[in-house]
Amino acid sequence: MSTIPSELPVPARARSAARAPWLNERVQSILLGVAFPLVLVVLWHQLVVVSGTKLVPTPYQVGVMMWDFTFGGIHNDAFSGTIITHLLASMQRVYGGFFLAVAIGIPLGLMIGKVKVIRQMLDPTLSLLRPIPVTAWLPLSMIFFGLGPRSAIFLVFLGAFYPILLNTIFGVRSVDTKLFEAASMLGCDGSKLFRQVVLPAAMPSIFNGLRLAHGFAWILIVVGEMTGVPTGLGSVIMDGRTLSRTDLVITGMIVIGVAGFLTDRIIVAINNWVLRWSPQHHG
Amino acid sequence: MVDDPHKTRRQFLAIDDVSKTFDIGTDEVQALSHVNLTIDKGEFVCLIGASGCGKSTLLRIIAGFERPTSGEVSLYENAITAPGSDRGMVFQDYALFPWMTVRENIGFGPRQKKLAKKYVDEITAEYLNMVGLTKFADRFPHQLSGGMKQRVAIARVLANECELLLMDEPFGALDALTRESLQQELLDIWARTKVTVIFVTHSVEEAVLLSDRVVVMTAGPGRIEADVPITLARPREVSAIDFNQVRRDITQRLTSHVRAGAPRELKAVA
Ligand SMILES: Nc1ncnc2c1ncn2[C@@H]1O[C@H](COP(=O)(O)OP(=O)(O)O)[C@@H](O)[C@H]1O
Ligand SMILES: [Mg+2]
Numbered sequence: 001m002s003t004i005p006s007e008l009p010v011p012a013r014a015r016s017a018a019r020a021p022w023l024n025e026r027v028q029s030i031l032l033g034v035a036f037p038l039v040l041v042v043l044w045h046q047l048v049v050v051s052g053t054k055l056v057p058t059p060y061q062v063g064v065m066m067w068d069f070t071f072g073g074i075h076n077d078a079f080s081g082t083i084i085t086h087l088l089a090s091m092q093r094v095y096g097g098f099f100l101a102v103a104i105g106i107p108l109g110l111m112i113g114k115v116k117v118i119r120q121m122l123d124p125t126l127s128l129l130r131p132i133p134v135t136a137w138l139p140l141s142m143i144f145f146g147l148g149p150r151s152a153i154f155l156v157f158l159g160a161f162y163p164i165l166l167n168t169i170f171g172v173r174s175v176d177t178k179l180f181e182a183a184s185m186l187g188c189d190g191s192k193l194f195r196q197v198v199l200p201a202a203m204p205s206i207f208n209g210l211r212l213a214h215g216f217a218w219i220l221i222v223v224g225e226m227t228g229v230p231t232g233l234g235s236v237i238m239d240g241r242t243l244s245r246t247d248l249v250i251t252g253m254i255v256i257g258v259a260g261f262l263t264d265r266i267i268v269a270i271n272n273w274v275l276r277w278s279p280q281h282h283g
Numbered sequence: 284m285v286d287d288p289h290k291t292r293r294q295f296l297a298i299d300d301v302s303k304t305f306d307i308g309t310d311e312v313q314a315l316s317h318v319n320l321t322i323d324k325g326e327f328v329c330l331i332g333a334s335g336c337g338k339s340t341l342l343r344i345i346a347g348f349e350r351p352t353s354g355e356v357s358l359y360e361n362a363i364t365a366p367g368s369d370r371g372m373v374f375q376d377y378a379l380f381p382w383m384t385v386r387e388n389i390g391f392g393p394r395q396k397k398l399a400k401k402y403v404d405e406i407t408a409e410y411l412n413m414v415g416l417t418k419f420a421d422r423f424p425h426q427l428s429g430g431m432k433q434r435v436a437i438a439r440v441l442a443n444e445c446e447l448l449l450m451d452e453p454f455g456a457l458d459a460l461t462r463e464s465l466q467q468e469l470l471d472i473w474a475r476t477k478v479t480v481i482f483v484t485h486s487v488e489e490a491v492l493l494s495d496r497v498v499v500m501t502a503g504p505g506r507i508e509a510d511v512p513i514t515l516a517r518p519r520e521v522s523a524i525d526f527n528q529v530r531r532d533i534t535q536r537l538t539s540h541v542r543a544g545a546p547r548e549l550k551a552v553a
Contacts, residue, residue, distance in 0.1 A: 178378040181348050184366040186443050187395035200382040277382045277423040 057247040065247040066254065079236065079248060086252075087259060089231035090221050093149055097156025097224075098217045105161050105213075106206060109168025114198055126165070134159045135223055142227055152224030152232070159220040160213035167209025171202030204281040207271045211283070214267055218260035233259075293359050295324040295479065296345070296447065301354035302504075303340050313504035314340040317354070320498065320507060324446070327473055327480045329490035329497045331537065337505025338483045342449050345481065346372045358447065368392060371440025373450040377432040379424040385435050386411065386420040392443025410438040413472060430461035437469070441476065450482045454489070466492060470517070487537065491530050492519050499536050509536045 041059045048058045057065070068074035072081030111118045112126075134155055145151040175198065183189065183197045199206075225234025233252050240248030268283035275281045303315040314337040322328055330338045343349045345356055347366040356363045358370070379388050390407040398406075411417045414434035424432055433453055440448060454462040470493065473480055484490050490497045491513055499509040511533060519526055 176378070178374055178376070179380065181346070181366065181372065182374070182378045182380070182439075183391075185346060185368065185370060185372055185445075186392040186439070187368045188391070189366075192395070197380070200380070203382065275382075277425065279425065 055246060057250065061247050062250045062254070065251045069248075069251050069255075079239075083255065086231055086233050086236050087255060089149070089229075090225065090233045090256075091259070093152040093224060093232065094156055094217045094221050096149075096153040097158075097220075098160050098214060100153070100157045101160035101164050101213055101217075102210065105164030105209070106168050109165045109206075110172055110194055110198055110202070112165075113169040113172025113202070114194070130162055134220060138223065138227065147228040149229055149232075151227045152221065152229060152234070155224040156217045156220050159216040163212040163216060164206070164209040167205045167212070168202060171205025171209075172198055174205070175201040204275055204278055207267075207275060207281070211264065211267055211271065214264065215260065218256060218263075222256070294321055294357075295326075295359065296320075296322040297357050297360070298322075298341070298345070299355050299357070301341070301344060301351045301356060303337070303344060303349065304352045315344075315351070316504035316506045318505070318507055320510070322479065322481065324479055325477045326496065327482065327494045329494035330481065330483045330500060331485060331487065331490045331497055331533070332500030332505075332508075333502055333537070334485065336500045336502035338500055339451055340505065341500075342372070342451050342481065342483055345447070346370050346449050348372075368395075368443050369445055370447045370449060371443055371445030373433070373436045373440060373448065373453045375452045375455050377424070377429075377436045379432055379435055379439070381424050384421050384423055385416055385427070388424070388435050389438045389442050391439060406442050410442040413441070413475075414438045414468065428461070429457050430465055433457065433465060434468070437472070441472070441478065446479060448478050448480045450480065452483050452485070455484070462489075469493070487530050487533050488521055491515070491526060491533065492521060497533055499533065511536070 045059050048056050064074060068076075068080050070081065070083045074080070108122075112122055113119070137155060137158055141151045141154045145154055179197055179201055180193065183193060188196055221232065222234035222237060225232040226238055229235050233256050237249050237252040240246065240252060272282045298318055298320040301315055301318045302313070305312045305314055318337075318341060330341065332338055340349065344351050345363065347363050347370065350364070363370075380391065383391065386407055389410050390403050393403040393406045408417070411420055414437060416431060416434055416438070419427065419431060424435070427435070436453075437448075454465050457465065466489065469480075472478070480493075482490075482493060484493075494513055497509075497511045497513060498507055499511065500506065501508040511529075513529060515523075515525060515529060
């Protein structure tokens, strides 16, 4: 069998083809991507100045607040230099809720997707609970878990749970049945099937769910931290509102935005590594 | 050829009066009707017939993916009721595990048997080499051409020590050149391993080139129309005169029933 196939696809991207145009493309994309928010910031500044409002700070004032929130030394109040405290508190709740949702949502989704009895048993209940907005759980959650971080974790969990569950179920349901047949003829069946075939085959869909859920988790943290916890970016925003300090509110928003964005990039990087066998699922 | 030397031995594969009816809603489709066929160990048998005559269904019943509505398929006189490692299917669309490399796909069967890693690696290396993919061992399926994927699929079931290779139009999606080289490789592998092959095709040329026997099936409902031994010496040459005689003969058997079967097919559609 020395006939090495004559049809060898070379999957290398045509990147080396022409260096200059590719670089130009890159530079253009960065320039445009930076230019647009800069224009927005300038517009923001102008609108505040022209209207003379005292309710909205200028971008510069927000910048000062951000500096003080990060390093302190300007306002020297309760918020100076506390970014790490609040960020860590929020991340603890975001990832507490998120990983709880992962730990329950993925196994449950695999079983609902693959085992008919479990699907018949749980599907109606889960479908009924699903349309209830997470925020509607707030009062009950405060009764169950009190006014503290556990309530926030629970809300984040609720928000992250359904995207993970539903995408896992969808992933399992849409596995090509031929793969199960192939596995069974090769001696893999029963519970071995879950780890070796069902889970990896559903992985693209599961990662879809993880990414969605992770986004929701960061969105919900503000709601979760409205329940009267003393720390966390959500509580900073709520304090800013109570104190009428819009610069603080916007600073909190920016930190959440940046943290959410950076952690999303991490998830995408993990996604691309885990799904390196399927380039069309790369983020 | 030799007079049935297997009479005293246990029958390898026996398809005994197999019928299969699919329920589709309130309606029924009879895919197979009273199919009888025996196949000896080491034989290369091609199933040929018009689309919809039940070739895939028969193969899937042998594989254990479907149960016959009546009748029985047995291997060494044991009834087939489920998929098993003694039978390996090669699908037209490969059905490789896309998240596994070529090496991992081929090693999948041996891994299920909980063999020591050393053996799994040995077996995998052997079959990688047999299908000429050693250099591509660490690629994922999406990085392979169709022909290479089908080589992996063949190696995957052989590495699992299957005795019966079930191939459902395996080369149907490949270009002509790739198909030719794969046909040749398959014949080499068959000669080397003495695995029994049931090969579904709708190319008469492919059937005559490859097989010891061509089983012609007809539709409405699916049954066996003819069972033609191919005694041409190997290696076969598609442009040879005797090759073409055999090819014409089988084409005739195919088309004669197509003409006779036309009203039945119309009825089935209506
Ligand atoms: N799972 C199924 N459900 C319903 N009908 C089926 C199923 N599989 C095959 N059939 C029907 O059985 C007949 C034979 O199909 P098949 O075995 O795929 O034929 P072939 O492989 O020869 O083209 C066709 O009429 C087809 O529509
Ligand atoms: Mg078919």
